[in-house]
Amino acid sequence: MSIKAVLFDLDGTLLKMDQDEFVKTYFKYLAKHLAPKGYESDKLLKVFWGGVNAMTINTGEVTNEEAFWKVFTEAYGETSIEDKPYIDEFYQNDFNQVQEVCGFYKEAKEIIELVKSQGKLAILATNPLFPHTATENRMRWAGLEAADFAEYTTYENCHFCKPNPKYYEEILERHHLKPEECIMVGNDVEEDMIPAEKLGMQGFLLTNCLINKKERDISKYPQGDFEELKVYLKEVL
Numbered sequence: 001m002s003i004k005a006v007l008f009d010l011d012g013t014l015l016k017m018d019q020d021e022f023v024k025t026y027f028k029y030l031a032k033h034l035a036p037k038g039y040e041s042d043k044l045l046k047v048f049w050g051g052v053n054a055m056t057i058n059t060g061e062v063t064n065e066e067a068f069w070k071v072f073t074e075a076y077g078e079t080s081i082e083d084k085p086y087i088d089e090f091y092q093n094d095f096n097q098v099q100e101v102c103g104f105y106k107e108a109k110e111i112i113e114l115v116k117s118q119g120k121l122a123i124l125a126t127n128p129l130f131p132h133t134a135t136e137n138r139m140r141w142a143g144l145e146a147a148d149f150a151e152y153t154t155y156e157n158c159h160f161c162k163p164n165p166k167y168y169e170e171i172l173e174r175h176h177l178k179p180e181e182c183i184m185v186g187n188d189v190e191e192d193m194i195p196a197e198k199l200g201m202q203g204f205l206l207t208n209c210l211i212n213k214k215e216r217d218i219s220k221y222p223q224g225d226f227e228e229l230k231v232y233l234k235e236v237l
Contacts, residue, residue, distance in 0.1 A: 005175065006183045006233070007183065007184045009192050012188065013185060015103075022098065022101055025097075031045070034083075047076070063158065064158050069084070091131055099141045108143055108226075109148075121150040123150050123151050127167075128154050129155060135153075151175070184196035184202070191211075193221055202236070204223065
């Protein structure tokens with residue numbers, strides 16, 4: 001069956017980053033932004049991680065956005081939802097300072113253009129833990145924009161997270177795609193390769209910022225850097 005779509009992870013794949021450094025810097029600027037509103041940093045960190053966990057285990061009854069804000073308002077009270085525009089303002093503006101700890105791959109844009117030049121869909125399958133404003137900014141850090149993709153996943157438009165295979169199923173359903181018609185390109189074995197493989201999707205493991213927390217045998221996956229990815233895509237598309 002011919003390939004119709006290529007799904008791409010963002011963080012550590014199209015956007016060069018060290019995940020731990022990114023998270024540390026992100027929370028530093030977030031806490032600074034929210035301090036004037038009376039949010040103490042230690043509790044804020046705990047609540048945000050609680051919200052992330054709620055999204056990760058989301059079973060689909062609500063969007064990830066709703067799952068996150070349920071945790072937030074339970075911790076800070078129902079009126080804390082009134083601070084949502086202030087937090088959205090952070091993602092639109094001060095969040096961009098986190099770019100200082102991210103790198104840049106000039107090949108990222110080239111790869112997306114290659115996929116689209118073959119008449120295939122390019123889908124940004126980034127773990128939907130962020131609002132669309134944050135995702136759009138991270139795309140720009142990578143030299144990309146929303147128009148480059150048929151879809152990009154955010155906490156507003158998803159009901160599941162990686163590594164839940166249902167996250168991928170939701171994307172495929174929206175585009176009327178079968179798993180065997182898709183390739184998943186990512187850098188994380190647990191979040192990108194394994195769930196895609198379970199569904200019957202092909203996968204390419206980009207090794208520039210490889211994450212293999214369980215030290216699994218990755219020899220079975222097509223893998224390599226951007227040049228090797230380019231060769232692989234030219235062969236299969």
